[in-house]
Amino acid sequence: MKKMKKKRFERRHLMEFFVKSIMQTALLIVAGALGLILWAVITRGLPSLTWDMVSQVPQGGYYMGKEGGILNAIIGSIYLAAGGTLLAMLLSLPIALYLKTYLGDSKWGECVRLSLDVLWGIPSIVYGAFGFALMLTLGMRASLLAGVVTLALVEFPIMTRAMDEVIRRMPADLEQAALALGSTRFEVALHVVARQTLPGITTAILLAFGRGIGDAASVLFTAGYTDRIVTSPMRPTASLPLAVFFQLGSPYPEVRERGYAAALILTVIVLLVSFGSRWLSARLAKYTIK
Amino acid sequence: MSEVNSTFIAQESRKGEGRGSRPSAAFRARQDKAARRAFLVVTILPILLILVVAAALFARAWPILSAYGLPSLLFGKVWKPNNGQFGFLPFILGTVWVTLVGALLSVPACLLAAVYLAEYAHSRTRAMTKPILDVLAAIPPVVYGAWGLIAIVPFVDEVLAPLCDRWLGFIPLFAVNQPTGFGILAGGIVLAVMVAPLIISVAFEVFSTVPNDLRHASLAVGATQWQTIRNIVLPQAKPGIIAAIVLAASRAFGETVAVLMVVGNVPNIPTSIFDSAYPLPALIANNYGEMMSIPLYDAALLSAALVLLAVILIFNILSTLVLQRVLRRK
Amino acid sequence: METHIQVKNLNAYYGRQQVLRNINVEIPRKQITVIMGPSGCGKTTLLKTFNRFFELNEEARLTGEVLVDGQNIYGRDVDVTEVRKCVGLLAQRPSPLPMSIYDNVVYGMHIHKMKKDRKEYKAAVRHYLEIAGLWEEVQNRLHDPAASLSIGQQQRLCLARGLAVEPEIILGDEPTSALDPISSQNIESRLLELKRQYTTVIVTHTLRQAKRLADSVIYMYMGEVVEAGPAKEVFGNPQHERTKQYLEGLF
Numbered sequence: 001m002k003k004m005k006k007k008r009f010e011r012r013h014l015m016e017f018f019v020k021s022i023m024q025t026a027l028l029i030v031a032g033a034l035g036l037i038l039w040a041v042i043t044r045g046l047p048s049l050t051w052d053m054v055s056q057v058p059q060g061g062y063y064m065g066k067e068g069g070i071l072n073a074i075i076g077s078i079y080l081a082a083g084g085t086l087l088a089m090l091l092s093l094p095i096a097l098y099l100k101t102y103l104g105d106s107k108w109g110e111c112v113r114l115s116l117d118v119l120w121g122i123p124s125i126v127y128g129a130f131g132f133a134l135m136l137t138l139g140m141r142a143s144l145l146a147g148v149v150t151l152a153l154v155e156f157p158i159m160t161r162a163m164d165e166v167i168r169r170m171p172a173d174l175e176q177a178a179l180a181l182g183s184t185r186f187e188v189a190l191h192v193v194a195r196q197t198l199p200g201i202t203t204a205i206l207l208a209f210g211r212g213i214g215d216a217a218s219v220l221f222t223a224g225y226t227d228r229i230v231t232s233p234m235r236p237t238a239s240l241p242l243a244v245f246f247q248l249g250s251p252y253p254e255v256r257e258r259g260y261a262a263a264l265i266l267t268v269i270v271l272l273v274s275f276g277s278r279w280l281s282a283r284l285a286k287y288t289i290k
Numbered sequence: 291m292s293e294v295n296s297t298f299i300a301q302e303s304r305k306g307e308g309r310g311s312r313p314s315a316a317f318r319a320r321q322d323k324a325a326r327r328a329f330l331v332v333t334i335l336p337i338l339l340i341l342v343v344a345a346a347l348f349a350r351a352w353p354i355l356s357a358y359g360l361p362s363l364l365f366g367k368v369w370k371p372n373n374g375q376f377g378f379l380p381f382i383l384g385t386v387w388v389t390l391v392g393a394l395l396s397v398p399a400c401l402l403a404a405v406y407l408a409e410y411a412h413s414r415t416r417a418m419t420k421p422i423l424d425v426l427a428a429i430p431p432v433v434y435g436a437w438g439l440i441a442i443v444p445f446v447d448e449v450l451a452p453l454c455d456r457w458l459g460f461i462p463l464f465a466v467n468q469p470t471g472f473g474i475l476a477g478g479i480v481l482a483v484m485v486a487p488l489i490i491s492v493a494f495e496v497f498s499t500v501p502n503d504l505r506h507a508s509l510a511v512g513a514t515q516w517q518t519i520r521n522i523v524l525p526q527a528k529p530g531i532i533a534a535i536v537l538a539a540s541r542a543f544g545e546t547v548a549v550l551m552v553v554g555n556v557p558n559i560p561t562s563i564f565d566s567a568y569p570l571p572a573l574i575a576n577n578y579g580e581m582m583s584i585p586l587y588d589a590a591l592l593s594a595a596l597v598l599l600a601v602i603l604i605f606n607i608l609s610t611l612v613l614q615r616v617l618r619r620k
Numbered sequence: 621m622e623t624h625i626q627v628k629n630l631n632a633y634y635g636r637q638q639v640l641r642n643i644n645v646e647i648p649r650k651q652i653t654v655i656m657g658p659s660g661c662g663k664t665t666l667l668k669t670f671n672r673f674f675e676l677n678e679e680a681r682l683t684g685e686v687l688v689d690g691q692n693i694y695g696r697d698v699d700v701t702e703v704r705k706c707v708g709l710l711a712q713r714p715s716p717l718p719m720s721i722y723d724n725v726v727y728g729m730h731i732h733k734m735k736k737d738r739k740e741y742k743a744a745v746r747h748y749l750e751i752a753g754l755w756e757e758v759q760n761r762l763h764d765p766a767a768s769l770s771i772g773q774q775q776r777l778c779l780a781r782g783l784a785v786e787p788e789i790i791l792g793d794e795p796t797s798a799l800d801p802i803s804s805q806n807i808e809s810r811l812l813e814l815k816r817q818y819t820t821v822i823v824t825h826t827l828r829q830a831k832r833l834a835d836s837v838i839y840m841y842m843g844e845v846v847e848a849g850p851a852k853e854v855f856g857n858p859q860h861e862r863t864k865q866y867l868e869g870l871f
Contacts, residue, residue, distance in 0.1 A: 023406035098329035123544025129595035184322035214430025503715040511728030512705030
């Protein structure tokens with residue numbers, strides 16, 4: 001038989017080596033981009049990050065470099081994102097459960113999924129403009145409530161699709177077993193599916209919360225901005241992404257530096273939510289059948 | 291199905307009386323029916339919402355659409371709201387330029403990375419990559435914008451622009467007309483990183499729908515792995531990959547804040563990747579404050595949002611339909 | 621009788637689980653060797669070590685040697701693709717590539733740049749389709765997609781595709797298990813014809829097929845070779861209790 005010696009310098013083997021190296025480089029570049037982003041935001045934001053930043057509201061002259069912080073924006077953002085997430089849950093949970101227990105992979109189910117994916121793809125600036133158009137029509141002004149509603153629109157397709165994905169991965173025999181034991185479909189949805197997929201649902205909710213807290217374009221028109229901590233849903237509120245955005249647009253260098261610090265705060269919050277959801281779903285997963 | 295079940299339960303629960311607190315079978319059947327109806331209404335909401343968003347924007351945009359007509363808005367080159375001139379062309383072209391540059395930078399690297407993850411990588415590498423992509427996807431646009439200001443704009447200004455000016459300056463596409471760093475290239479780089487997790491994860495899913503039998507058939511006749519990928523996997527994955535790219539492009543098309551922070555925002559028709567541009571979403575975002583004082587200004591901005599929505603809906607629906615079909619094969 | 625493949629002290633693992641234990645067998649040249657045994661006994665794994673498909677699983681690990689014509693195919697300097705070119709595989713389910721019938725047969729030849737021009741390729745396609753007994757049926761629709769063939773025809777196409785790269789050894793991993801009886805018979809008679817030119821190793825779980833095809837038999841149980849030798853001896857006078865029980869259908 002012919003010798004099967006490797007001809008290292010044969011064209012196709014060189015090609016294999018070459019292509020594989022390029023692919024590894026590409027993956028490293030993408031992964032490296034994350035490192036670059038975090039490094040840039042941390043090194044630039046850390047020097048101006050003070051306790052005042054997170055414990056004070058803007059004082060007089062804050063936007064010209066005087067004292068104060070962005071507590072108003074942090075609290076506003078938490079209200080906005082929490083409100084938006086709660087509102088989105090009211091829509092998402094029933095849709096995701098209905099998709100699983102009643103629709104499955106039927107035509108109508110696919111149609112609902114398609115519309116959710118399309119909603120997911122609509123940029124938040126369009127939701128913002130939509131919210132603004134509604135406010136114009138209703139004669140409303142920018143307020144926490146309007147921001148919450150708009151954010152809920154941004155968040156709910158993300159949340160629903162994420163829930164749908166985990167719920168769909170649930171073993172079918174578990175549902176069958178529950179049905180065979182004499183549960184109605186509604187009870188299956190409520191008790192079996194909901195409980196079994198709790199970790200996935202939690203992840204989906206936190207994913208949407210993270211998206212909501214970082215979104216600027218949708219709250220730009222609808223929630224407004226104010227230096228005071230919001231007290232009523234009918235009043236405008238500041239938000240963290242807009243605090244970053246406005247301060248980075250300032251002509252004063254001190255204000256810009258604090259904008260970077262605000263970006264760092266926002267990044268930390270988002271990362272905490274992201275890792276938190278990972279940790280939480282791993283903990284909750286103990287009670288589910290794999 | 292549910293009715294059959296509940297009659298079955300009715301008999302069962304009579305036998306099992308004494309367990310007490312369970313609700314009656316009739317109640318449970320009614321509950322099931324009511325739930326089914328309520329649920330059905332809820333599932334109509336997503337579709338309804340798309341229509342409502344489009345309708346609301348259209349209604350508010352109608353004053354200017356009826357006064358100027360869509361073509362003169364879309365192809366008008368002058369944007370002077372004070373004179374009643376509302377031409378979207380510079381903004382539309384700005385969006386297209388930034389999206390194209392972003393896609394050109396992102397797509398090759400992301401596809402290579404996705405092929406690597408799907409075809410070569412050890413499962414440990416895959417497991418390590420996933421959280422990285424998740425975090426990249428979770429970082430808010432405004433932070434991407436901040437990163438653009440910290441790193442990308444200076445990088446373009448101090449490194450890329452001088453380099454291109456020196457070696458490629460004679461090509462109009464690479465001419466450095468206003469050396470600030472802010473411009474299409476900076477926006478494109480930021481966008482490229484922003485859409486990377488989306489492209490990689492969708493492309494990875496698409497590659498994993500290609501059956502292993504086909505890979506093995508090719509390897510069995512002595513093809514190398516790359517030959518197998520190029521001859522078998524890539525052609526099979528092509529529709530899904532194109533859909534993934536279109537999806538990512540539509541995401542880039544609508545990205546607002548991150549791009550707006552680094553792209554310069556000058557309403558000119560760009561000719562070079564170093565030129566400033568003024569994308570459509572940035573136009574909407576930047577002018578919300580003043581829009582009430584000038585006649586038709588709000589209608590103009592909302593019709594800009596409508597144009598954005600229309601383009602993205604088309605892109606999105608097409609790519610999602612293809613992806614739904616491709617990914618169901620699994 | 622001359623040995624073509626010699627397996628020496630072969631141990632194979634998936635992760636921590638050992639799937640092949642200290643295998644030592646010899647496979648004769650230009651005969652059909654059938655590997656049989658109850659499911660999960662490692663017969664497919666053993667077959668896959670012959671064309672180095674075993675290592676496609678990332679958990680797979682292996683010690684020992686597989687010598688083809690005295691050359692260890694797991695040696696350091698061996699080119700996997702050359703091994704696979706030399707050792708063809710007929711899979712359990714027919715796996716036509718998503719292209720035309722013609723392109724399926726040409727695929728491997730193109731990969732190895734085996735012919736000079738179109739004319740030679742055309743002639744080769746005809747030749748191998750004839751060997752696989754498919755030419756008559758497809759000569760007028762060579763450019764139809766391979767998926768349009770019946771499943772039995774697809775398996776013969778896969779045979780032609782494998783033979784086209786001029787291997788010396790054909791492996792068959794239960795190559796008829798997905799087919800109807802008539803197609804199975806067709807494939808079996810192809811294999812019997814081909815054994816004059818190729819060393820053939822077939823995994824099967826049907827005893828009757830083993831008896832129809834085998835010149836030589838390897839019986840495996842729980843990852844070990846229990847008995848191996850010429851078919852007449854193993855079927856006629858099994859030495860081991862396990863083999864006897866299996867042949868009597870007690871499994």
